[in-house]
Amino acid sequence: xxxxxxxxxxxxxxxxxxxxxxxxxxxxxxxxxxxxxxxxxxxxxxxxxxxxxxxxxxxxxxxxxxxxxxxxxxxxxxxxxxxxxxxxxxxxxxxxxxxxxxxxxxxxxxxxxxxxxxxxxxxxxxxxxxxxxxxxxxxxxxxxxxxxxxxxxxxxxxxxxxxxxxxxxxxxxxxxxxxxxxxxxxxxxxx
Numbered sequence: 001x002x003x004x005x006x007x008x009x010x011x012x013x014x015x016x017x018x019x020x021x022x023x024x025x026x027x028x029x030x031x032x033x034x035x036x037x038x039x040x041x042x043x044x045x046x047x048x049x050x051x052x053x054x055x056x057x058x059x060x061x062x063x064x065x066x067x068x069x070x071x072x073x074x075x076x077x078x079x080x081x082x083x084x085x086x087x088x089x090x091x092x093x094x095x096x097x098x099x100x101x102x103x104x105x106x107x108x109x110x111x112x113x114x115x116x117x118x119x120x121x122x123x124x125x126x127x128x129x130x131x132x133x134x135x136x137x138x139x140x141x142x143x144x145x146x147x148x149x150x151x152x153x154x155x156x157x158x159x160x161x162x163x164x165x166x167x168x169x170x171x172x173x174x175x176x177x178x179x180x181x182x183x184x185x186x187x188x189x190x191x
Contacts, residue, residue: 041078042067045085046096052107055093056126061148062093066108066118068100073135074117080138084145091149121148128163130154 010018039047045065055062065081067074085094097104099113107113111120111131119132121144132144136157143155154162 040075041082042069042075042096045078045082045094046098048085049096050093052095052097052104055095056122058093059124060091060093061124061151062095062122062126063145063148064095064097064107064111064120064122066097066099066111066113066116066120068098068116070100071116077117077135077141080136080141083138084141088145088149092145119144121154123148123151130160130162132157132160134159 052062052064055064063084065074081094084092088094097107099108099116111118115133117134117136119136121129121131123129129148136144140155140157143157144160146152147154154160
């Protein structure tokens, strides 16, 4: 044995060609994915989102989306939500709340989140107007947004419900005249 390196099956020129191809493929992949610092629409929305309490008290209508990173439907809806947020930034607050983040467990409980994506809709005074469960198209999101911005009733869409408050009984109601005030039975009472 003479101590000379074994000859490579590839010549120097061929190695450089392979390195150039690998670099070109890597750059192509980076550009295809939107750059080195690319963020998905959902990540952009979450990063741009303001605190829910701030949104509910700043005098603008608010749309809170309860989502999870693993939720495919949430990811599918994210580009439309991002466009909505960009188009109505100074008139409507779009807030994302990740249901898997323990920080938001009180909101998840308060707004009875039992499926995602769930959109909770609030008027400019921060009062609940309704909620939507499931995937929404860009057109449906526009309809919901227009209703909030114009303080109009929510559109009749499958999976969208209005939230109403029960008014206290009127003292001029003949049927209730003279009746004493007693607590009403709740949905879980059996009395």
